[in-house]
Amino acid sequence: xxxxxxxxxxxxxxxxxxxxxxxxxxxxxxxxxxxxxxxxxxxxxxxxxxxxxxxxxxxxxxxxxxxxxxxxxxxxxxxxxxxxxxxxxxxxxxxxxxxxxxxxxxxxxxxxxxxxxxxxxxxxxxxxxxxxxxxxxxxxxxxxxxxxxxxxxxxxxxxxxxxxxxxxxxxxxxxxxxxxxxxxxxxxxxxxxxxxxxxxxxxxxxxxxxxxxxxxxxxxxxxxxxxxxxxxxxxxxxxxxxxxxxxxxxxxxxxxxxxxxxxxxxxxxxxxxxxxxxxxxxxxxxxxxxxxxxxxxxxxxxxxxxxxxxxxxxxxxxxxxxxxxxxxxxxxxxxxxxxxxxxxxxxxxxxxxxxxxxxx
DNA sequence: AAAACGTGGCC
DNA sequence: TGGCCAAGTTT
Numbered sequence: 001x002x003x004x005x006x007x008x009x010x011x012x013x014x015x016x017x018x019x020x021x022x023x024x025x026x027x028x029x030x031x032x033x034x035x036x037x038x039x040x041x042x043x044x045x046x047x048x049x050x051x052x053x054x055x056x057x058x059x060x061x062x063x064x065x066x067x068x069x070x071x072x073x074x075x076x077x078x079x080x081x082x083x084x085x086x087x088x089x090x091x092x093x094x095x096x097x098x099x100x101x102x103x104x105x106x107x108x109x110x111x112x113x114x115x116x117x118x119x120x121x122x123x124x125x126x127x128x129x130x131x132x133x134x135x136x137x138x139x140x141x142x143x144x145x146x147x148x149x150x151x152x153x154x155x156x157x158x159x160x161x162x163x164x165x166x167x168x169x170x171x172x173x174x175x176x177x178x179x180x181x182x183x184x185x186x187x188x189x190x191x192x193x194x195x196x197x198x199x200x201x202x203x204x205x206x207x208x209x210x211x212x213x214x215x216x217x218x219x220x221x222x223x224x225x226x227x228x229x230x231x232x233x234x235x236x237x238x239x240x241x242x243x244x245x246x247x248x249x250x251x252x253x254x255x256x257x258x259x260x261x262x263x264x265x266x267x268x269x270x271x272x273x274x275x276x277x278x279x280x281x282x283x284x285x286x287x288x289x290x291x292x293x294x295x296x297x298x299x300x301x302x303x304x305x306x307x308x309x310x311x312x313x314x315x316x317x318x319x320x321x322x323x324x325x326x327x328x329x330x331x332x333x334x335x336x337x338x339x340x341x342x343x344x345x346x347x348x349x350x351x352x353x354x355x356x357x358x359x360x
Numbered sequence: 361a362a363a364a365c366g367t368g369g370c371c
Numbered sequence: 372t373g374g375c376c377a378a379g380t381t382t
Contacts, residue, residue: 002381004375043379052378053378054379055378055379056377056379057377057380058376058377058380059377059378059379060376060377060378061377061378063377064378068376098379098380100380100381101379104380104381131380131381132379132380132381133380134379134380134381135379135380136378136379137378137379137380138380153380154377154378154379155376155377155378155379156377156378157378177377190378191378194378195378197378198377198378203375203376203377204374204376231377352378
């Protein structure tokens, strides 16, 4: 007779210790064979891992890749990031979205150089206290960088565990996650779990036939609809129009820096903005450009870019304005920026796209 | 604790 | 096309 140690995962539910370790072993060996070769998996530098984890918040791997390389090249250490100008940090983040992440990273760097001797904190609570580091990122750092058994529950891990164990609530999820991560290489385990969610156990049309955990999976076993969403979906937001104008004066573009507290705070933008419902395009442009009516009247449509700002879908027309022999006097706040030095100005994607479109 | 925060990709 | 989702955090 053999002993089975059962782990209580909910009021009525139990999972045997053996099942936990089988799942762990299978997933780990699958991971070692199938993992993607990603730059942040080639380092043990906690700082580099912090940068990667922050960039990866709500952002897909393919998008992060080029940003990660550039950022780490420019700011290889905490001290380098702390010394850097906010402008430059934001410029390297330009196009990645969620710009507060960059700000928080810089604030964290300041705190770390002052208080922690330039080191990344090694305790969960200390990490958690840093701006921009929430429960997920703290767990990821503890496990991946410091090899400590903390769960890192991102959307992927939540989805996988929900399906695998039929987990109901938050509490159950945490119990399961904590048990599973209590192993020899917690960081490797957490990454394996996320990798499975990112490549096999995806949200829509999961590739179950390829899944190493299929035989253990509650959702698979009960033929429960795998497409069923584990979370409540967000309501869609009202659509907004963004007329957009790029004005060139010889080789210069007119830019303005957005107020720090506003949406896309601190980024530079080309003229344009939201159009109120029922408002004409010309009226909207004039309203935003205050005093640049002539430019507005001279501008013509170049094309359209598709864009979104936090769940708002935007089809933004792009205008190009010529002023042959006419002197333009932009209002306060506007600046003529040579196209050649655009790189030094952190621009939102919308502005980047518009300028690119006009340059053709 | 609901809402805000950016962007790209997929069907 | 419109809706959903992605290595979440903050207020």
